[in-house]
Amino acid sequence: MRTLIKLSPLLIPFCVLFLGGMVLAVAQSLGFFAPLEAEGGLFAAYSRLLEPPFLRSFGFSLYVALVSALVSVGLGSVLAYGVWKLPASLQKTATLYKVPLILPHIAVAFMILVFWTKSGVFASLAFHVGLIDSAGEFPSVLYSGNGLGMILAYVYKETPFVILLALAMLKRLDPRLIQTAVMFGASRPRIFISVVLPHLKPVLHTTFIILFLYSFGAFDIPFLLGESSPAMVSIEAYNLYFQRDLSNRPAAMAMLVVMFLFAALFIGIYARVVSRMEMRERKL
């Protein structure tokens, strides 16, 4: 009871706004509160989601989120280890890596446009190096149907986030462990894999979940860098909700609900798999 009272400042907005919002979203996906009479039963909107275009969107969102989260976590942990190894005098300057953290997502998307379009900064560079003779020869990094533009934007925005969290964890790594490994003649990649990574593992798991789910459900970057087909689920839902006529509202909300359910399921499964893996390691 005391716990409930103490937590109430948080529980009340959480229940009213967050859970309430969820309930309303589900209700709208089932056809309640819709501006037009819903047709075809409660789950009509969901049955629409079984059609190939949505499934492709869903798969595409998964792929973009997975690749960008994996690359960010990998790159971020390596870079964090590098920063950690810097002498104290350079540590302060190294905080420059935080720059993308304060950029909004839409600005990051814009920067990707500036650099990677066929007439962007990298294309100019390639032209001067002699790799290409005209803008058209520059490979289609953006809008080529493989989500590369969005992945680049997420990686640029999210890698510093990984560095930030991994560095905080590395502060608790005893440098003598590294020295011991060096003494026993371990190579640099070996040290990273068998000393640094295991130490970072818990924080990398958390970061991966956060980044994966963010990229999976976010709107800002795909809205600027997204591709026509398949589109990210969030954009599909937005277009259905705002750009098409009203009969599509339940379907749009159903997409969002599916997105949420997937996220919740993912957290649950991921946490369980990780804890099981750790158990096995402990047994070994």
Added chain:
Amino acid sequence: MDCRVIGLSKSLGGKPVLDNVGFSAGSGELVSIIGPSGVGKTTLLMILAGLESADSGAIEYDPQPSKDQPAILVFQDYLLFPNLTVFENTAFGLRARKLPRKEIKDRVSHILGYFHLQDKMRSYPNQLSAGQKQRVAIARAMVVNPGLLLLDEPFANLDRNLKLETAEFIRATQQEFGITTISVTHDLTEAFVMSDKIGIMLGGKLVQFGPAGEVYSEPATFEAAKFLGPVNVITPSLCRALNLAEAPIPDNCGTMYSRPEAVRIQADPQGVGVISQVNFAGHYICYTVAVEQDTLLVYSLHDGYSPGDRVDIQILKYLTSQRDQS
């Protein structure tokens, strides 16, 4: 202030941490409760300070603590507020009492002067040494004129050579201010140096309570004796080997033993003991002596023996205690 603790018991999370603890501290006395870490000593202090309540039992104060004569607890690690200067830390309790500005300033300056901290008034806790922090913590407690001073592990974070100095400092301060003081610690030497009375707490129970010298020389139980220092148990076989026929025969449930410093050895080629190990321990030498199947630990000032030497053994003092029932 007099303080009588009667039959105090407390459980935390189903585990008893205090089990029927009772003792008393007379006005102006310094009492130390000693015992290994994690036996509920801190809980005892929290209850005495009124910050936690006991499950059963009572504490009688005379006079009752009040805002003018509170029971003040000096926490382990001193717990100086890191965001406040030494001056503000010391003034904290006075501000809580809403004293006039001028009076606060005078009293804080005076007490900091007494503790030789006046040049640190504007410093923050992280700029002080451990000893200085300790003094600030005690000054912060003393300035509110406590009736009862409670010290939680006052020597825990100090260097070895600072511990004894601090014990003497606490003793002197307590005498000067005449404040009843209860301290809990696991630093034995320091506790004996400064205390009027000592209580030994083992497994949530106060197994012995009495004047400092008495507690050391006449432990109430064998476990208490072992906690206070190494002991040589005098087994029947050892009695026979040493030819101690006239030695007092222990009761059926008692144990006879002796402290290492109460055993004397003397070179004797016919002696029953054989030196098996020699350890240099600074201001004394620690010998391990084998007597048939038993071994004895001996502290000696004489450093002439080597392993293999035969020695004659003389036990100067025996102690006899009940084994703890549990």
Added chain:
Amino acid sequence: MKHWLYMALLVVLFVAPLLALVVYALAPGWRFPDLWPHAWSMRTIEQVFMGPQTSRIFSHLLWSVVYSLLTTGATLAICLVPAQHLARHEFSGKRVLEALLLAPALVPAMTFSMGVHFAFIKLGLADTLPGVVLVLTVFSYPYMLRALVAGYQAFGREYELCAANLGAGFFQRLLSVELPLILPSAIAGGSVVFLVAFSEYFLVFLIGGGAVPSYTGYLFPILNSSDRALGSMLTLVFLLVPLLLFVLTDVVVTRAYRKRGMY
């Protein structure tokens, strides 16, 4: 030497892209295949700082700052007591509850916000500042909660007890002990919350409906248009606010705490 090379790598990866924006902002005609612009122009500076849009740009910026600060304050207000409780007390179901309470930052924000939009319209909260602040608060409080729980765990319950033992009442305990101790954590959490709120586009667009001006809302169509020079310049202006704010907290608060060894 090796270290300097590494520093150079960090700069190239994370800072150089920003420099490209600076070049773009000052050279609207920079285009393929020039590696370096031929001509420089003050056009975007005039447009942003002295042009007809200047007052609009800065009023949008101000609105963004206002709702972001309100959001930061609101998250602090709702998290302070619960964080203390979560840090110091054990109760059954705590782990599940903690996980649930962090959910709004993890699961897609679109779902709950589009659901809540409907209710907000009914309640008259849509298109208002309170509505925007509420939605941003629910979206971003987990960052504050995490920071505060960690903060409370770091210094334990003893300080409060110690202050109580010395005779301090509720307000003295709160103002001279607890708040100063938790402030570094609150600043850490608050910085994240501010950044999240300040750079959010979709939630503000949805709930604010354009009636609550926001800098991201102003920026978005321009980033999407063909005027990359203006987009670059406005992005740089955007960066100024968090930078300024962080420098300010660094100078005023962090320094004070560093002196006390608390940060």
Added chain:
Amino acid sequence: MRTRGKVHILMLVLAVCWGLFACAGDEEDTGGSAQAIDPLTAEWEDILAQAEGSTVTFYMYGGWAHVNDWIDTYVAGELKTRYNITLERVPMDAAVFVNKLLTEKAAGQEQGSIDMMWINGENFRNAMEAELLFGPYAEKLPNFQAYVDPDSVAYDFGFPTNGYESPYGKAQFVFEYDSDRVENPPRSYEELLAWVEENPGRFTYPQPPDFTGSAFIRQAFYAVSGGHEPYMTGFDQALFDQGAGELWDYLQAMRPHLWQEGSSYPKDSAALDTLFARGEVDLNMSYHPIHAQSKIIEGTYPETVRTLVMAEGSIYNIHYTAIAANAPNPAGAMVVADFLLSPEAQLSKLDPANWGDFPVLDPAKLPEDIREAFAALDLGQATLPVDDLVPVAVPEVPSDYVEALEKGWDENVLQ
């Protein structure tokens, strides 16, 4: 006891926060007094008095920086000095704000946040059918009465306007090319297909339902299915299926040779403008004949950019503003709509340096001096002369066709 006290304090803090929020929220409502008179029956003087000192929110597409500038500076400035009205421009796509009105209506909100909007035919019809609009008000506007030929603005995408929207500008669809890079641009849809095949990756169009992209496929629809006349009488499914089939064939034939091999399309006309300005595509399109000239003046396009129209015809339309039924300040919105119809505003709008949007006023009704001022305005060398534009002008298709075409494009071309 202690904890109880703390909770109370917190409640208090929360209550104070709420209070602050509520106050801040109240300041938002500027048109709260609009109920005082009914603008639909009131005298114009009363409407002016009512609008005096109020704020009008104007929701419109925000991707054209020069249009934004014109609204924010010229229009907002004039409204301030003439009527003491504060104009708040809110950038938002038409489909989005019409949807917003619908959601508000479904939730029963009586006073929204939108006063006025720049609406297009398709969304106008949706809004009319859902009864989201305020009116009829157009014929109450003094400038409408004085200068507009009512017959010319009776229909918007085949849907009768009935005074629920007031005209604002006139536009015609043109293509843009850089005469330095493209010597022989295609001048008909037939040539366009051949040109695209010869120049792979150098052409694309914005993804419908973007306004410009949607207009492009409508024009192609006319061109490949024998002109606009058959469609003018209203929606006919059989007619549509026949014409649309040819359109999908045409667009499918074009698709592999488009920018990104047709796997992706620019999100909107602003995105296409960017591609064109940066030389990634060689042809651009715009619903504004003077758009190219504006871009040249802005410095985004080279001086050598020219415009052209396709031989099969070029869609023209009239764009309108409308007032939301739940507008907090309909009187103010009427004053703004009236001002947009004033000869001064229309002249300023025509200037390529400002916007370059054609006037909707009837030249016959204009005073001599104003007519001359219009004629004297230099529209720039990138703009086609009116004599080239008028002969190919064709009207917009009824909006039922628009929706069917956009949906069909999704299913037949995009997927």
